[in-house]
Amino acid sequence: MTTADSSPAGRPQSDMFDYLLRLGDDRLVLGHRLSEWCGHAPILEEDIALANIALDLVGQANLLLTHAAQKEDAGRDADALAYLRDGIDFKNSLLVELPKGDFAWTIARQFLFSVYAMLQAEALQRAADKELAGIAAKMHKESRYHVRHSGEWMLKLGDGTDESHARLQEAVNDLWRYTGELFLSDDVEQRLVGQRLAVDSSSLEPRWREQVNDVFNRARIATPEVKWMQRGGRGGRHTEYLGHMLAEMQILQRQHPGASW
Amino acid sequence: MTRSAAPLTREELFAVLDEVMDPEVPALSVVELGIVRDVEIGGEGVTVTVTPTYSGCPAMTVIERDIEGALRAQGVVHVEIRTSYSPAWTTDWIAADAREKLRAYGIAPPGPADHDAPIAIGRRRPSVRCPYCGSGDTQMRSEFGSTACKAIHVCTSCNQPFEEFKAI
Numbered sequence: 411m412t413t414a415d416s417s418p419a420g421r422p423q424s425d426m427f428d429y430l431l432r433l434g435d436d437r438l439v440l441g442h443r444l445s446e447w448c449g450h451a452p453i454l455e456e457d458i459a460l461a462n463i464a465l466d467l468v469g470q471a472n473l474l475l476t477h478a479a480q481k482e483d484a485g486r487d488a489d490a491l492a493y494l495r496d497g498i499d500f501k502n503s504l505l506v507e508l509p510k511g512d513f514a515w516t517i518a519r520q521f522l523f524s525v526y527a528m529l530q531a532e533a534l535q536r537a538a539d540k541e542l543a544g545i546a547a548k549m550h551k552e553s554r555y556h557v558r559h560s561g562e563w564m565l566k567l568g569d570g571t572d573e574s575h576a577r578l579q580e581a582v583n584d585l586w587r588y589t590g591e592l593f594l595s596d597d598v599e600q601r602l603v604g605q606r607l608a609v610d611s612s613s614l615e616p617r618w619r620e621q622v623n624d625v626f627n628r629a630r631i632a633t634p635e636v637k638w639m640q641r642g643g644r645g646g647r648h649t650e651y652l653g654h655m656l657a658e659m660q661i662l663q664r665q666h667p668g669a670s671w
Numbered sequence: 672m673t674r675s676a677a678p679l680t681r682e683e684l685f686a687v688l689d690e691v692m693d694p695e696v697p698a699l700s701v702v703e704l705g706i707v708r709d710v711e712i713g714g715e716g717v718t719v720t721v722t723p724t725y726s727g728c729p730a731m732t733v734i735e736r737d738i739e740g741a742l743r744a745q746g747v748v749h750v751e752i753r754t755s756y757s758p759a760w761t762t763d764w765i766a767a768d769a770r771e772k773l774r775a776y777g778i779a780p781p782g783p784a785d786h787d788a789p790i791a792i793g794r795r796r797p798s799v800r801c802p803y804c805g806s807g808d809t810q811m812r813s814e815f816g817s818t819a820c821k822a823i824h825v826c827t828s829c830n831q832p833f834e835e836f837k838a839i
Contacts, residue, residue, distance in 0.1 A: 455813035455823070462815040469727025473756070544757030548726050551759060551839050554790055559814055561792035625792060 425598045426539070427481045428501065429608050431491070432644055433530075434474030435502035438492055439652070440523060441467030442659050443510050452513050459559060463520070466552045473545045493663035497652045504643040505588035507652040514567050514577035518585055521560035525621050526592050526614065528553035533609040542607070561625050568629025575630065582626075583634045590639025593618070679745060684710045684717060691741045694733045695818045696836070698776035701734055705764030708755055716749025717742055722760045725819045725839075761786075762838050774802045779824065779835040799835045801826035809833075 444464035451457035475488035486494075505523060510516050531553055534546035567574040593615040595603075602608035626633055642648065662669055679687070688710070689702040701707050701721075709720040719738055723731050739750045762781035765773075770780035779802045798809045806828035813823045814837070821834040 455815070459813060459815040462819050465727035465729070465819060466725060467727070469723075469725065473726055540757065544755070544759065545726075547759035548723075548756055551761075551784075551786060552726065554786070555814065555837070555839070558790050558792060561790065565793040628793060 423481055423483075425601050426607060427478050428598050429602055430474050430478035430481060430542070431499075431501040432503075434471045434478055434491070435500050436506050436523075436527075437467040437474065438471035439500070439502045439655070440506035440519075441465075441471060442655060443506065443508075444516070444520075446510050447516065456513075460516070463556055463559065466556070470545070470549050470552070473548075477541050477545065489663065493660045494667075497648050497656055498646040500643075500648065500652060500656075501646065502643050502652075503588070503591045504640055504649055505585065505592065507643070507649060507655060508585075508588065509651055511581060511584075512577060514574065515581040515584070517560050517563040517567060518578060518581035520556065521564050521625065522585060522589055522622065523592075524553055524556040524560055525618055526589075528557050529614045529617055530609055530611075533614070536606070537608070538606040564625050564629045564631070568626075568631045578629070579631055582631055586634040587636045587638065587640050591641045591643060594641060594644070596644065678712070679747070681710055681712060684712070684742070684747075687741055687745050688719070688738060691734075691737050693730065694737070695730050696773070696776075696778065696820070698772050698778065699765070699769050701738065703765065703769040703772075705760060706734060707738070716751065717747050718751040718753055720753045720755050722755050722758075724760050728819060730818075760839075762836060765836075773836060777802050777833060778821065779833060781836040781838040784838040799824050801829060801831065802833055803831045804829040811835075 441464045444460050444467065447460040448457065448464075451460055471492070472488050475491045479486050479488055479491055505519065508519070511519075528550065531546045531550035535543050535550060537543045537546065564578070567578040569575070593611050595611045599608050599611060603610045623633060625631075685702060685707075688707050689700045691701045693699055693701055693704055693706070696704070704724070706721050706724065707719060708722050711718045711720075719742070721731075721735065721738070735752045738752060742750045761784050763784050765781065773780045779799045782797075782799075796811075798807055799811070800807050801809050801824075804826060806826055808827040809824045810827060811822060811824050812832070815821075816823045816834050820837055820839075822837050823832060824835055825832045
């Protein structure tokens with residue numbers, strides 16, 4: 411412990427910064443992906459719904475990245491973390507950065523992520539870091555209706571027409587290999603778990619599977635038999651899609667640094 | 672430098688803030704909504720603790736500006752706004768008389784927030800009473816409305832679409 415604590419990577423401050431980036435980046439990147447539906451959703455109600463959920467996620471990211479910036483204490487704020495970091499410094503899971511796909515694909519990803527986010531936020535409400543615990547309490551309430559929104563659509567699409575069922579099953583088949591990363595724990599996380607500053611990601615998997623399988627069964631969706639899971643996002647190793655997304659998301663602050671409304 | 676003759680008491684400050692309406696739900700004040708959590712009088716001025724309704728609520732900046740403006744208009748020179756996330760805001764903080772104001776404004780008030788109940792996916796939820804005609808024969812159109820905090824319903828009895836303040 412002493413050697414780990416003396417190295418920069420092992421300092422609690424820097425572990426916490428890293429951990430808050432993982433939480434914040436998941437929500438920032440997914441919020442941006444969802445915002446791409448604005449004006450393009452199949453019906454007006456869903457356009458509003460997806461934009462509202464995107465707003466929740468970006469709002470959560472703002473709180474988490476603000477807290478991360480305070481922990482880092484290097485003069486950066488949430489905007490600098492969101493708009494002036496390169497892809498390699500983003501710690502989001504690969505799942506959230508993939509392109510939005512069709513409506514079924516977006517719904518499937520929202521459902522898989524929202525159940526995870528809900529269980530994670532539920533546990534983080536008991537974190538020893540009071541600020542994080544408070545943010546988690548807000549996230550937990552919001553993630554509950556995110557789960558309900560995407561869960562209802564899982565049933566409608568999965569148990570709907572042959573076309574909607576086929577598209578949803580295909581989406582789940584595509585996405586499944588990106589879900590394993592959500593439940594991987596590592597040294598950074600484990601050091602924080604020991605201080606009640608983080609939740610052990612692997613501990614969330616059994617309940618996640620239970621809740622996901624329940625909806626899959628009712629939506630007549632088969633759980634894919636994928637053995638090998640993709641990973642890398644938590645360590646900054648991303649798919650090619652993230653860079654393209656960041657180019658669009660960050661262009662304003664990159665070209666006009668400090669621009670504001 | 673002139674100071675106001677008699678500094679406002681905590682109760683008077685709350686009364687001032689009770690005149691600050693929520694920009695997106697102008698039927699209720701920021702005090703009635705439970706956004707203002709505390710008001711403290713310090714040596715230099717006044718510190719107002721607020722909590723956001725939703726983490727992405729775009730109205731928060733406007734609300735903070737309105738709070739500061741209302742207090743300055745009453746002669747408070749230094750206004751500090753502090754944001755607190757814990758305990759997390761809940762619609763359960765909206766009192767009975769404020770709920771009646773919402774209904775009279777045409778927004779169905781929120782039901783009880785059950786944070787720990789299992790999420791009912793694909794199960795019929797109890798219908799929301801129409802704030803216009805009082806009928807219980809209504810249908811939800813969308814869980815998301817003009818703002819993050821509202822859902823859209825339509826009344827089958829009087830054919831009136833209406834918004835519901837979502838329980839959270």
